[in-house]
Amino acid sequence: MRSLAILDSTLREGEQFIKTFFTLEQRVMIVRLLDRLGVTFIEVPSPVSSPETREAIEAICALNLRSHVVAHVRCVEADVQAALDTGVYGLNLFFGTSNELRSYSHGRKIEQIAHDAVPLIRRIREAGRYVRFSAEDAFRSDLVDLLTVFDAVVDAGVERIGLPDTVGIATPRQVDRLVSLIANRYPNVGIEFHGHNDTGCAIANTISAFEAGADCLDVTVMGIGERNGIASLSGIISQLYIHYPDLLAAYDLTQLVELDQYVADCLNINIPYNMPITAPSAFTHRAGVHTKAVLRNPHAYEILNPTDFGVVRHVDVGSRFTGRYAVG
Amino acid sequence: MRSLAILDSTLREGEQFIKTFFTLEQRVMIVRLLDRLGVTFIEVPSPVSSPETREAIEAICALNLRSHVVAHVRCVEADVQAALDTGVYGLNLFFGTSNELRSYSHGRKIEQIAHDAVPLIRRIREAGRYVRFSAEDAFRSDLVDLLTVFDAVVDAGVERIGLPDTVGIATPRQVDRLVSLIANRYPNVGIEFHGHNDTGCAIANTISAFEAGADCLDVTVMGIGERNGIASLSGIISQLYIHYPDLLAAYDLTQLVELDQYVADCLNINIPYNMPITAPSAFTHRAGVHTKAVLRNPHAYEILNPTDFGVVRHVDVGSRFTGRYAVG
Numbered sequence: 061m062r063s064l065a066i067l068d069s070t071l072r073e074g075e076q077f078i079k080t081f082f083t084l085e086q087r088v089m090i091v092r093l094l095d096r097l098g099v100t101f102i103e104v105p106s107p108v109s110s111p112e113t114r115e116a117i118e119a120i121c122a123l124n125l126r127s128h129v130v131a132h133v134r135c136v137e138a139d140v141q142a143a144l145d146t147g148v149y150g151l152n153l154f155f156g157t158s159n160e161l162r163s164y165s166h167g168r169k170i171e172q173i174a175h176d177a178v179p180l181i182r183r184i185r186e187a188g189r190y191v192r193f194s195a196e197d198a199f200r201s202d203l204v205d206l207l208t209v210f211d212a213v214v215d216a217g218v219e220r221i222g223l224p225d226t227v228g229i230a231t232p233r234q235v236d237r238l239v240s241l242i243a244n245r246y247p248n249v250g251i252e253f254h255g256h257n258d259t260g261c262a263i264a265n266t267i268s269a270f271e272a273g274a275d276c277l278d279v280t281v282m283g284i285g286e287r288n289g290i291a292s293l294s295g296i297i298s299q300l301y302i303h304y305p306d307l308l309a310a311y312d313l314t315q316l317v318e319l320d321q322y323v324a325d326c327l328n329i330n331i332p333y334n335m336p337i338t339a340p341s342a343f344t345h346r347a348g349v350h351t352k353a354v355l356r357n358p359h360a361y362e363i364l365n366p367t368d369f370g371v372v373r374h375v376d377v378g379s380r381f382t383g384r385y386a387v388g
Numbered sequence: 389m390r391s392l393a394i395l396d397s398t399l400r401e402g403e404q405f406i407k408t409f410f411t412l413e414q415r416v417m418i419v420r421l422l423d424r425l426g427v428t429f430i431e432v433p434s435p436v437s438s439p440e441t442r443e444a445i446e447a448i449c450a451l452n453l454r455s456h457v458v459a460h461v462r463c464v465e466a467d468v469q470a471a472l473d474t475g476v477y478g479l480n481l482f483f484g485t486s487n488e489l490r491s492y493s494h495g496r497k498i499e500q501i502a503h504d505a506v507p508l509i510r511r512i513r514e515a516g517r518y519v520r521f522s523a524e525d526a527f528r529s530d531l532v533d534l535l536t537v538f539d540a541v542v543d544a545g546v547e548r549i550g551l552p553d554t555v556g557i558a559t560p561r562q563v564d565r566l567v568s569l570i571a572n573r574y575p576n577v578g579i580e581f582h583g584h585n586d587t588g589c590a591i592a593n594t595i596s597a598f599e600a601g602a603d604c605l606d607v608t609v610m611g612i613g614e615r616n617g618i619a620s621l622s623g624i625i626s627q628l629y630i631h632y633p634d635l636l637a638a639y640d641l642t643q644l645v646e647l648d649q650y651v652a653d654c655l656n657i658n659i660p661y662n663m664p665i666t667a668p669s670a671f672t673h674r675a676g677v678h679t680k681a682v683l684r685n686p687h688a689y690e691i692l693n694p695t696d697f698g699v700v701r702h703v704d705v706g707s708r709f710t711g712r713y714a715v716g
């Protein structure tokens with residue numbers, strides 16, 4: 061069986077969602093729930109973000125979770141040092157490689173990116189920590205630029221390389237092609253994918269990346285993040301449950317609803333009705349044709365078993381819709 | 389250029405969402421907005437659902453919209469007759485073809501399905517109306533069963549056949565395979581796709597269907613529907629805008645936000661933060677790295693131009709997150 065790591069970035073990408081203002085206590089509760097559920101990595105912001113972030117990171121590391129805590133860190137010496145000074149398991153480095161980000165964000169040439177990243181990767185490896193390097197905006201990056209940077213960081217000893225669809229432009233087919241190419245070229249490192257949802261394909265793209273060879277998938281609770289977010293944990297779990305159930309063997313799926321509900325409460329929102337598994341109506345059947353069949357056998361209109369997630373089915377036979385299509 | 393019809397089913401699939409209780413006035417306003425936006429088909433429930441539904445259908449037909457109004461009707465004689473008695477442009481017939489639906493929903497054998505549907509299709513054609521036949525739960529149906537039914541209905545003169553992923557189990561790859569096969573076998577009829585979101589891939593599956601040969605895509609406003617819904621209109625529009633902009637030439641995209649907001653108000657909910665284009669934060673940038681670059685050039689972290697949708701960008705420089713990653 062192939063291995064698959066889920067990386068939850070609720071405390072990093074999720075904190076970039078406009079409604080997120082987690083307290084320390086909330087951060088601790090979220091990582092405890094993520095750890096109980098069984099995610100492999102928990103991503104936290106860079107400790108240089110604020111003194112409060114640094115304290116939260118230390119508090120989270122002190123919990124001695126099974127999940128590995130990784131800090132999301134720019135390829136800047138001071139930032140790397142600050143992360144190494146905490147108890148994190150590893151560092152997730154990132155650097156924009158597209159023309160757009162090179163022009164409007166950091167202004168570096170491609171050679172400069174490799175030149176900046178390589179010594180930092182060596183230093184992190186020497187410090188005995190895990191290190192990943194991600195090419196921000198990979199899906200708008202020129203392939204030669206991308207490979208030039210990846211060649212250098214793989215050579216420097218990075219353990220995983222990341223392909224984020226930073227602006228949410230990719231299709232499942234494009235993800236398949238690029239991830240396959242990268243997986244073939246770099247067979248000795250892990251591959252991570254991170255998909256934004258601007259065109260509504262974050263979950264599909266993330267699963268496509270896995271099928272093409274990625275071994276680490278980024279998610280957040282309920283998909284919260286910059287703009288309209290990234291792949292949701294519940295979406296990826298629903299996919300794995302249907303198509304690759306063995307990969308969920310070590311997960312405690314009954315934690316999922318509590319986790320989504322907890323974060324929704326922190327944000328003062330409801331779990332959106334379109335969330336796989338955790339939406340309040342994910343297992344509610346309303347049309348007469350549906351309710352009639354589901355009462356005979358839920359499998360008629362259900363592919364996920366609510367019991368496996370500790371939730372209950374609701375068959376709406378009381379509404380004005382009961383009669384709809386209920387005749388035949 | 390290939391042609392593409394968008395079918396909006398907010399008044400039918402959308403009414404199966406647990407929170408939906410549209411008044412007649414709201415239904416009329418929704419179809420007016422859909423018509424202004426430019427969708428090809430507007431799907432309404434079967435007039436036998438209730439006297440109130442029948443009245444709503446008549447009121448909608450009387451508006452003389454550019455959009456074609458189609459009724460979603462079981463393959464039952466009385467239902468077909470009732471629909472023909474209204475002013476609808478056409479009838480969207482459906483019949484469950486999977487073992488699950490044949491066993492737990494209607495109890496019919498495959499031969500019986502074709503036998504029931506064929507005379508109804510002929511009758512609708514003779515009445516000079518448009519007719520589509522959809523194999524409910526197509527993605528759990530045996531291929532021989534599916535083709536047996538489609539062979540019969542195509543032979544009977546149906547103008548379009550539908551492939552709904554009724555339980556939300558399909559992947560973009562599976563959709564690609566099945567739609568391609570069907571498009572090759574039936575080159576003279578249109579092909580419709582309808583994708584549920586149980587595993588979070590409704591939008592990706594719907595676009596995959598288009599790329600494989602479907603010429604009619606089902607959506608609802610904000611993706612509302614049974615359980616956790618189907619592909620959202622805004623999701624499909626965001627995909628077309630990026631990958632097939634010519635197909636949107638006749639659309640008035642500035643109607644989209646008003647439409648989503650109107651339906652959200654009807655349902656007494658907020659537009660979910662994960663909606664493409666219409667989410668309140670779809671064009672909000674928060675992390676320091678992002679805001680800095682976006683202030684230089686929005687293209688750095690934006691692939692959709694908010695102006696085209698009549699909305700404005702928000703750069704969040706006032707929060708406690710301003711400093712995050714803002715250094716380099």
Ligand SMILES: O=C(O)CCC(=O)C(=O)O
Pocket residue numbers: 073132152153154194195196197222223224225226227254256
């Ligand atoms: O470091 C990464 O791989 C992802 C960074 C990020 O949030 C993005 O590019 O969208």
Ligand SMILES: O=C(O)CCC(=O)C(=O)O
Pocket residue numbers: 401460480481482522523524525550551552553554555582584
């Ligand atoms: O008639 C159709 O194509 C779709 C019916 C429906 O809502 C479904 O199968 O999910």
Ligand SMILES: [Cu+2]
Pocket residue numbers: 073224226254256285286290
């Ligand atoms: Cu991101």
Ligand SMILES: [Cu+2]
Pocket residue numbers: 401552554582584613614618
């Ligand atoms: Cu449906």
